[in-house]
Amino acid sequence: MRVPLLRRRMVLEMPRRSADGAGGFVQHWQALGEVWVAVTALQGRDTVVGAAAMSQAAQRIVLRASPEGSPMRPRPDHRLREGARIFTILAVGAYDPAGRYLTCFTREEVAR
Numbered sequence: 001m002r003v004p005l006l007r008r009r010m011v012l013e014m015p016r017r018s019a020d021g022a023g024g025f026v027q028h029w030q031a032l033g034e035v036w037v038a039v040t041a042l043q044g045r046d047t048v049v050g051a052a053a054m055s056q057a058a059q060r061i062v063l064r065a066s067p068e069g070s071p072m073r074p075r076p077d078h079r080l081r082e083g084a085r086i087f088t089i090l091a092v093g094a095y096d097p098a099g100r101y102l103t104c105f106t107r108e109e110v111a112r
Helices: none
Strands: 008-019 025-049 052-064 078-084 085-094 103-111
Touching: 025 078, 078 103
Parallel strands: none
Antiparallel strands: 008 025, 008 078, 025 052, 052 103, 078 085, 085 103
């Protein structure tokens, strides 16, 4: 297995909820730290959500593995951010048999 070239820096974020004062909650994102990644585009499509046109793109993002239980280990409820671009993590799996790297399957949505 080839060692991935981790050339892009992204921020790993996790969701946090806080009370909105009206019995509900507001979700915001907490940065966990920066990670270096390799990104491979998989597929894309255009769709309409309500009255808005959206572009969706799927990517495979590889990064160094963190130990099990570490807050820096990505999970499907986390996301990766690169500037204004948001990559929602859908699934996480091992990239190599030794477990040194992880693969995150992500989706990026952009309103057009």
